[in-house]
Amino acid sequence: MPVQSVYPRLESLLPLVRKPIQYVGGEINSVVKDWDDADVRWALMYPDAYEVGVPNQGIQILYEVLNERDGVLAERTYCVWPDLEALMRQHQVPQFTVDAHRPVRAFDVLGVSFATELGYTNLLTALDLAGIPLPAADRGAGDPVVLAGGHAAFNPEPIAEFIDGAVLGDGEQAVLTITDLIRDWKRAGRPGGRDGLLLRLAAVGGVYVPRFYDVRYQPDGTIGAVVPNRPGVPRAVAKHTVSDLDSWPYPSKPIVPVAESVHERFSVEIFRGCTRGCRFCQAGMITRPVRERSITTIGNMTEAGLAASGFSEVGLLSLSSADHSEINQIATDLADRYEGTNTGLSLPSTRVDAFNVTLADELSRNGRRSGLTFAPEGGTDRIRKVINKMVTEDDLISTVSTAYASGWRQVKLYFMCGLPTETDDDVLAIARVAHRVIEAGRKASGRRDIRCTVSIGGFVPKPHTPFQWAAQCDHETVDARLRALGAAMRADRGYGSSIGFRYHDGKPSVVEGLLSRGDRRVAKVIRAVWEDGGRFDGWSEYFSFERWAACADAALAGDGVDLAWYTTRERSYSEILPWDHLDTGLDRDWLWQDWQAAVDPAGAAEVEDCRWTPCFECGVCPAMDTQIETGPTGARLLPLTVVGPRGDG
Numbered sequence: 001m002p003v004q005s006v007y008p009r010l011e012s013l014l015p016l017v018r019k020p021i022q023y024v025g026g027e028i029n030s031v032v033k034d035w036d037d038a039d040v041r042w043a044l045m046y047p048d049a050y051e052v053g054v055p056n057q058g059i060q061i062l063y064e065v066l067n068e069r070d071g072v073l074a075e076r077t078y079c080v081w082p083d084l085e086a087l088m089r090q091h092q093v094p095q096f097t098v099d100a101h102r103p104v105r106a107f108d109v110l111g112v113s114f115a116t117e118l119g120y121t122n123l124l125t126a127l128d129l130a131g132i133p134l135p136a137a138d139r140g141a142g143d144p145v146v147l148a149g150g151h152a153a154f155n156p157e158p159i160a161e162f163i164d165g166a167v168l169g170d171g172e173q174a175v176l177t178i179t180d181l182i183r184d185w186k187r188a189g190r191p192g193g194r195d196g197l198l199l200r201l202a203a204v205g206g207v208y209v210p211r212f213y214d215v216r217y218q219p220d221g222t223i224g225a226v227v228p229n230r231p232g233v234p235r236a237v238a239k240h241t242v243s244d245l246d247s248w249p250y251p252s253k254p255i256v257p258v259a260e261s262v263h264e265r266f267s268v269e270i271f272r273g274c275t276r277g278c279r280f281c282q283a284g285m286i287t288r289p290v291r292e293r294s295i296t297t298i299g300n301m302t303e304a305g306l307a308a309s310g311f312s313e314v315g316l317l318s319l320s321s322a323d324h325s326e327i328n329q330i331a332t333d334l335a336d337r338y339e340g341t342n343t344g345l346s347l348p349s350t351r352v353d354a355f356n357v358t359l360a361d362e363l364s365r366n367g368r369r370s371g372l373t374f375a376p377e378g379g380t381d382r383i384r385k386v387i388n389k390m391v392t393e394d395d396l397i398s399t400v401s402t403a404y405a406s407g408w409r410q411v412k413l414y415f416m417c418g419l420p421t422e423t424d425d426d427v428l429a430i431a432r433v434a435h436r437v438i439e440a441g442r443k444a445s446g447r448r449d450i451r452c453t454v455s456i457g458g459f460v461p462k463p464h465t466p467f468q469w470a471a472q473c474d475h476e477t478v479d480a481r482l483r484a485l486g487a488a489m490r491a492d493r494g495y496g497s498s499i500g501f502r503y504h505d506g507k508p509s510v511v512e513g514l515l516s517r518g519d520r521r522v523a524k525v526i527r528a529v530w531e532d533g534g535r536f537d538g539w540s541e542y543f544s545f546e547r548w549a550a551c552a553d554a555a556l557a558g559d560g561v562d563l564a565w566y567t568t569r570e571r572s573y574s575e576i577l578p579w580d581h582l583d584t585g586l587d588r589d590w591l592w593q594d595w596q597a598a599v600d601p602a603g604a605a606e607v608e609d610c611r612w613t614p615c616f617e618c619g620v621c622p623a624m625d626t627q628i629e630t631g632p633t634g635a636r637l638l639p640l641t642v643v644g645p646r647g648d649g
């Protein structure tokens with residue numbers, strides 16, 4: 001059946017909404033393929049506004065990997081703002097892709113990448129606008145298979161009711177396996193209908209299909225068991241891991257947004273995974289082991305990406321970019337290559353103990369100095385030991401001195417509040433750290449106009465980390481500590497005016513905590529919030545804690561659990577956690593021992609990085625049949641040859 005673009009119906013609505021350009025598509029490097037030439041069609045969604053979603057690396061990689069294949073088509077869709085949502089409902093315009101404005105319901109798969117759980121209500125908006133039933137159980141032959149991916153998919157239980165499946169881990173290979181299974185199933189005449197496809201995906205596609213697992217609860221509200229209810233589906237679903245990142249050099253043709261977006265640069269992922277072992281960090285734990293991209297591939301990708309996009313900034317992306325075994329060489333060689341152009345290099349966030357003078361010089365050589373961000377996370381050496389962030393205050397002072405001496409005027413420091421064992425003093429100490437940073441910066445630079453911005457987020461215990469058992473700090477305590485810290489910094493005569501302070505109150509973290517460690521019963525809360533108008537929960541102007549609290553009270557009333565039960569309650573070793581059947585490769589006992597090491601009353605014990613020490617047996621490498629892949633390769637990037645116009649000789 002021909003699939004019509006909805007654009008003719010959408011176009012007349014666009015003058016009536018804010019930032020209409022975000023809905024028109026046509027970006028450089030976007031792809032529109034012939035519908036009928038494809039036999040498997042993906043709609044890829046980032047469940048936030050275009051400006052946040054369009055630079056997302058995960059979506060850009062999958063978009064390119066899928067569109068490169070013959071017979072496969074992928075388009076992108078984002079969450080529309082409430083002004084357009086209202087008009088779309090009024091004029092019966094369905095959720096559409098920005099590439100060819102095709103209705104999302106016409107695709108075979110809707111793949112949604114969740115970087116944060118606060119996008120769950122936006123998923124419901126998109127499904128509803130698309131005309132796809134919210135409960136997965138109500139979907140029929142004409143509906144796409146709805147698959148969740150991204151970091152939040154490592155505990156998809158709160159949205160289990162709304163998705164058909166979840167894909168854990170690296171997506172590049174997984175989407176191709178899923179595509180092949182869908183194609184085979186369609187060619188075979190769709191045996192078993194929708195259920196037959198989901199069974200194939202669960203049995204051989206590495207997809208977690210929640211409906212094939214029954215969850216039993218105990219009278220105290222905890223989980224009694226999670227058991228497969230179909231033969232052939234695995235008891236535990238393993239994450240996907242791509243080895244050899246050099247074989248997957250994506251994106252090579254980055255989308256260049258037509259509207260303003262949060263990152264306007266070409267980002268090249270220089271390695272994946274992190275084994276530093278920060279105990280709060282879900283990204284670090286679930287992406288193990290470390291797999292570096294070689295300096296040669298990084299150079300090739302940068303050259304191709306800049307040529308294809310015209311961006312003038314290259315972001316060297318990873319969880320801790322300065323830890324790449326050849327980072328100095330990468331920065332030096334790229335700075336050499338682009339010397340004399342206005343192409344700048346940036347690192348998204350830099351470890352305090354990995355930053356050095358060479359890096360500082362090379363990042364600033366071509367004239368641009370985007371802000372430097374360091375994340376000490378905790379205000380005292382004691383709390384940093386608890387979270388296994390092995391940097392001292394003196395390390396930090398020496399690092400920021402290097403940065404200020406190298407010409408940076410502004411350094412951002414990121415901290416968390418509400419960490420396990422945290423005291424008021426741990427947070428108040430951040431004021432002293434900021435004071436020392438400015439003092440050291442003035443001395444190193446010889447200037448008084450330097451600044452430091454302290455940015456603080458509320459800590460949220462995350463699944464698959466040593467802190468998955470921790471009690472989350474209540475928002476009243478977090479807010480009181482942040483108020484006291486703000487007052488201490490303002491009271492710092494002489495230095496306070498050089499220190500910026502950014503923080504959110506503790507309430508959104510509590511909701512994020514509910515959604516991060518929730519189970520299937522939390523779906524009722526998400527749906528109630530969405531029906532009550534909840535949208536864009538990651539945006540403070542839309543987020544309503546009162547709405548979430550009221551909906552949680554009402555929706556969970558019959559279950560004997562509540563918001564506090566999900567958030568501020570410490571879990572025991574023996575409790576079955578909602579995500580225990582989802583396998584990151586991390587050994588549960590290793591995580592538990594690490595949790596105990598963190599809260600040891602005699603003082604926290606630290607764990608080294610296995611990149612540079614013997615393996616300490618977290619379990620990932622043997623479980624996932626992977627290994628740490630690091631250099632150095634010893635290779636260098638040659639200067640780029642300037643190619644003259646044809647006929648120049």
Ligand code: SF4
Nearest residue numbers: 610615616617618621
């Ligand atoms: S199994 Fe060993 S080498 Fe592999 S990530 Fe874990 S600690 Fe590191």
